[in-house]
Amino acid sequence: MVGIGMIPWRPWWSAILVVASLVGLPLAGRGQVYEGRTLVQASLVADVAGIVPGKSFTAGLLLRMAPHWHTYWKFSGDAGLPSEIKWTLPPGWKAGEIQWPVPLRLKDPGDIETYGYENEVLLMQEITPPATFAESSVKLSAEATWLVCERLCIPGSAKLQLELPVSTQTVPANEELFARSRRLLPQTWPETKVASASWERSGSELLLTVKSAALANYPVVDFFPVPQGNVVVGHPRTERGADGKITFRVPVETEDQKLSSLDGIVVFGQDAEGSSRNAWSLATTKVSASSSTGPKGLIRFLLFGFLGGFILNLMPCVLPVISLKIFGFIQHAGQSRGRILRSGLAFVAGIFAWFIGLALLLIVLKSLGREITWAFQFTNPYFVVFMSAVVLVFALNLFGVFEISLPQSANRGLLGWTAREGDAGSFFQGVFATVLATPCTAPFLGTALGFAFTQSGWTIFVMFVAIAAGMGSPYLLLSAQPAWLRLLPKPGAWMERVKQLMGFFLLATLLFLLWVLGAERGVEAIIWTSCFLLALSVACWMKGVFLVPTASAMSRGVSIVLMLVLVIGSALYFIGDKFNAAKAASSDPQPHGDWLPFTPERLQAELEQGRPVFVDFTAAWCLTCKFNEATVLESSAVRDAFQRRGIVKFKADWTNADPAITKILKQFGRPGVPMYVLYPAGKNAEPILFPELLTQSIILDKLETVTPHVAAE
């Protein structure tokens, strides 16, 4: 064993202790020596020069560490061990709890964070002597154990003594040392009007929301948890909101669904390590805890889901389909009320079907313990090929290449509901509109889903129903209020032209999907997909020309066989074979302009150099991302602002669902892209998360408040 265990205590030491105590000096006590170096000096000190019977005083274990070595706080974090003190007191004496000064948050490679002290720490305890005792001087002994680490960890322990004379009045001692240490003790939580705190369980995270105008002024605000028993928590993150609202997100890694709050301290100060820091201690009994199943939180998130679903209608990727539907309404304008309502209901049912299907899928996957992210289906090239095919078929239908005429029997079979011609069409339009909507994480939806993805299956289900309701509400309203439809123009020959025009919108969507494929799999993939799409078009044309009610059964049969051969054959050949062989696009794409390709290591390297970093989490298939990039991030105002402040810009490309990026998205509680994060310069500075829809002023204002010191240079 290399580690140093106990150092035998030498009797002469106590004599020196007494003398030193009398002159009021903190002592160099027992030394922990490792390979010739003294790592820790341990001693006991008191804040009085003599003991007054019945009067409490404070004694403390003073640990002085060699430079860069540290001992641990009462919760040591990801590694380490808290220091311990065991007093051996005469009968009738009492020792209080250890009062732990605010520790430092120490970071090590491998995402390891610990809480500890460097240089010096005084662990204080209140000692209460009995009201009377006979001795003229008292010898108090304690055994202290600690773990001291730099890169190496060495356990240390010492048997220490504190000898104090008995006195009639309190004479302070070691005033400066105790004052310095007491300044760093967490205070009791202030009154609610100064700072209110509430806990909320959100799936695998505990959210502590603190509302305090006083805290808002401090550049560094942190939460240090003190989890009980076997509770394992991740690293808390600080999110600052408006009106002095601060949210601390604490990932819970234990499988404890009931855990609804944590003890801990809220630390605030001008920097992350100075003696100017202060803290409020938070005991669970003092805060209002509300669990995720609490109806208030759930209703709020359901409202977000509904709003988000509604906003999905306005997203660029859904708009083509929406125009399709509006066109459908125009067509139905002359028809009966009941008919319009039916069509509207079918469309909304399609929306619900998709979201409920997706919810069930997520619940199944979640139960399998898989990691799920929003728009995950678009990270799979085969899904994109499938979507391209669907879009093309719809476009050809709009161009009039073929008509969709479903046999009555099939309609009856569908979900067991007897539908007239057109209802099934509406239903699938509903499904289709929703499939296209998923990659556009609208701002509210992001919050709502971030919540839902960490929730129980039931909550996910309700959440998705809320989103579906939000998205379907305008159609339901329009079909229930046909009066509004009458405001729309009368059907006529122009409808055919509009229909064809809509076809081109769908072709534009197809271009976008092919571009996504190109980003994922390269040019070859686009070509092979196009070949397949060509064969599919021919099949559609055959349907339009030969599969007509007037054709003989024989020619219909031949057509169907030929069509199937064409579609399945080309799918197998081009997609199964050629496309499959197409190489994935380079995982490390050339940076665009002054954007650097992101890796967690590169980010770490830049941060260690003390440079501020902005990361754009994006994907080729994410239109919201492209929109933000074009209108905000690539605007000259924002570009200049970044440049002036020397901010390093990274692009994290999630097109192919890079697991390293997935992990970071999860860390920020986001189910998908877009995500924008600014890591301010300086050790321990909290990353700042931007909303999903950016504006220039959001970015510029934030830069102004976060990096003024760089701007001044």
Next chain:
Amino acid sequence: MKTKLLLCALTCLVSTALFAADSPAVGSVAPDFSVSDAKGNTQSVSQYKGKYVVLEWFNPECPFVKKHYGSGNMQKLQEEFTGKGVVWLSIDSSATGKEGNLTPEEAKAKMTEWKTHSTALLLDPDGKAGRTYGAKNTPHMFIINPEGKIIYEGAIDSKASPNPDDIAGSTNYVKVALDEALAGKKVSNPSTRPYGCSVKYK
């Protein structure tokens, strides 16, 4: 018919279109790695599918590791369970130049010196295996069942200290979990807070 087919195709395609990265939480699929051991053989989790696998993060310089090896506690555990067909992989993720980093020769010497009974001592200086599992401590323990799912993650035992005298009075979580699993029972305490030194990553 066609409508039905379309509905079918949609559901099927979406289900195959799932992308999912593995997360090493208890109950989830154990992620794989491929790392050389002290004898130069390549070791992975997947090659032991069908068996129980114990992963033990190891650092010969760490006082918490020494607590369990110096007392013979770890070796006893390794001997007992490898004897019952369990695969025991000790993994040293200390980076080159950091405490506890071992060359293959040093690793072999350490295994002999400490009379280890693990299946292999894996050398992972670039932290590949360690970061995949989010291993933070030495010792940090994982148990994987024959179906490849993590059934235990956390500490070796219930007393977080570097003092070997504490072993006697502590509950060995890994032994309890393995005994339960081998008896066909559900692991009663599948997640505990690991304790020890930090893993000395690059």
